[in-house]
Every structure is written in C-alpha cells, then in structure tokens.
Amino acid sequence: MSFTITVEPSGRSFETEPGERILQAGIRQGIGLPYSCQDGTCGSCKVRKLSGTVVHGPHQQKALSDAEEAEGYILTCCGVAQSDVVIESRQVTHAGAFPVRKMPARVALLEPLAADVMRLQLQLPANNDLQYHAGQYLEFVLRDGSRRSYSMASAPHRLMESGAPMLDLHLRHMPGGKFTDHVFGAMKEKEILRIEGPYGSFYLQAEAPNPIILLASGTGFAPIKAMLEHMQFMGITRETVFYWGARRPHDLYMDAWVRGKLAQMPHLSYVPVISDALPEDQWQGRSGLVHRAVLQDFPDLSAHQVYACGTPAMVDAARRDFVQQAGLPDYEFFADAFTSEADKVAG
Missing domain, CATH: 3.40.50.80 (Nucleotide-binding domain of ferredoxin-NADP reductase (FNR) module)
Structure with missing residues (x-):
C-alpha cells in the first residue's frame, strides 16, 4: 500500500511505495529533501514528524538518538512510512529538481594537490545531459556494486569550459580504501568509470539575502x-x-x-x-x-x-x-x- 508524504510549510507532497524509504521516494519524484550520506550515518536528513507513523532501518545513534526519535524526529534516508505522514522541512527544493543520471566517465587527468589529495578530472560523454548545483555530489558505482561519493569541485558553468564536458573532484587517500587505493596507485588516464548523480541538498540558496x-x-x-x-x-x-x-x-x-x-x-x-x-x-x-x-x-x-x-x-x-x-x-x-x-x- 502506498502512502502520501506531505512536507510543511511548502505543502508539497509525494507518494511512497510499499517498503520504500521516504528520502528515496522524494528523490524519485523530484522532491528535494535535505540529505547527505543516505545510510543513517550523518543525520543531515533529520526532520520533525508532525503526524503519521514511520519505522526506521539501521542507523547510528549520533544521527538520530532515542531521545530525538521520542520527540518526533525521523531520518528520511532510512525511515519507511506506515501511514500517511506529515513532516516539517524548510529545506525543500523547488519543483523540477535536476534528475539523477547514470553514465560512463573517462579519467582525463590525475593531478596531486597534496601528498594525500588528488584532483581527478572526468570527461563525460559528449551527449550527456548532466545538470547539477554547485555543492552537490556524484557517486562512483564500482564493479562489485558498492558506491563512493564525492562532491563536484567545479561549478556547473565550467562543464563545457574546455570544449569537452569536464568535471573536477578532490579525493583524499584513505589507506586501505578500495577506491582511493586504486586512484592513488593503479589508476591511469583514459580509464572508464561509472558515475551517477547529482545527489545532495547542499547548495547555495541564491535567493536569500543573508550574509x-x-x-x-x-x-x-x-x-x-x-x-x-x-x-x-x-x-x-x-x-x-x-x-x-x-x-x-x-x-x-x-x-x-x-x-x-x-x-x-x-x-x-x-x-x-x-x-x-x-x-x-x-x-x-x-x-x-x-x-x-x-x-x-x-x-x-x-x-x-x-x-x-x-x-x-x-x-x-x-x-x-x-x-x-x-x-x-x-x-x-x-x-x-x-x-x-x-x-x-x-x-
């Protein structure tokens, strides 16, 4: 059975499929709720539940404590609605948020920025239709299906700056890390990677006047x-x-x-x-x-x-x-x- 999620004070709403996490349903339908890690670790997606019933999958206490849950807070990244639900979130994006795309990307440049930081420049397909906000991130989809997330380090207007579509990322080496060990060790230019994005609600709210x-x-x-x-x-x-x-x-x-x-x-x-x-x-x-x-x-x-x-x-x-x-x-x-x-x- 599907349920309706309503976001206040915007009044926007969307439907969840049986067993579907609230955040995933929102992303699927272009409703931009705040989030970052998507796996119950960081707490960025924490919002107040005004009504309804939500059950949580595994998550860390630092992301949502028992006391916060008792006060009515939920994590949309691992929360599944059991009824129609009303939540409060001021950080909801406008209709028509950029769609998530999947595509191959070619390694165009590997440039050390520090002993443990690499600039990874990716060349996207010429016919790509990737759009993103400055501040959002993409995910690498590795061969075993696991994923690694990195923020775009170049603004959207720079995508076609060199004539071919290019993105910059900054990767810190995590010794023993499945992906970064490869980046800092065996990765070569022209290697093909699989990417998916954009993700994240972290970007400039340009219409606001605040310093x-x-x-x-x-x-x-x-x-x-x-x-x-x-x-x-x-x-x-x-x-x-x-x-x-x-x-x-x-x-x-x-x-x-x-x-x-x-x-x-x-x-x-x-x-x-x-x-x-x-x-x-x-x-x-x-x-x-x-x-x-x-x-x-x-x-x-x-x-x-x-x-x-x-x-x-x-x-x-x-x-x-x-x-x-x-x-x-x-x-x-x-x-x-x-x-x-x-x-x-x-x-």
Missing part, C-alpha cells in the same frame, strides 16, 4: 570551491566569510587559489584555521577548531546562512554550537558530512 558563512575541513573544500566559482559567475555579492580548517598549513592544499579569489570577489573574506601546527610550520594565523573560530568572530549568527562541509564531527559540532550558542536558525544550516566507510560502520 554567508562557508565552513570546510579538509577536502570539504571541494564543494565550497564550486560554490565560490558559481557565486563569482552569477555576480552574487552577499557578504561571505570562508573558514577552512586543517591539521597543518600544507593541508590547505589550494590556499593560493582561495587568496587569488579575494582580489576578484571584494565581498569575500578568508580565515584559514590550523588545529595541529608544529614548530617548523611557523604558523602565525588562527589556531584551534575551525567552527570555534566562527563563533569567536560571529557570536550572533541569527541573521546568517551557514554552509558546512567536512568530517561528521566538525559538521555535528558546528550545527549544535551555532544553533545553541549563536542563535542560528536550524533551517539556515546547510551541510554535507563526508562519511567514509569507517564512519558508516562506527557505532
């Missing part, structure tokens, strides 16, 4: 880079501060690129933050946790929008502290938590 905080840790910079390119291309001049956190200075692997944008985008400010500098680094800048640097500079975030991308620990801490300590409206926090396979099996 923007961009927050990244590590390769969480990739979708932020795409957003910055998009903002420049579209002439978006909202006041924007970009905080990039890393363990040591050399981990800010495109620091010079960001600094180059400052001269081109007068509304943009940049605050690099290092957590574990060594004496030989001679680091003179900000230190500590990157989200704490934001709170030091902006104790009142009630009129801002925040876009955060990086480790689940950073994203979770930023969401909690920005909302509880700085008054950021929860619906103005947009996030993409990079979950590795190790994160997914962690308790």
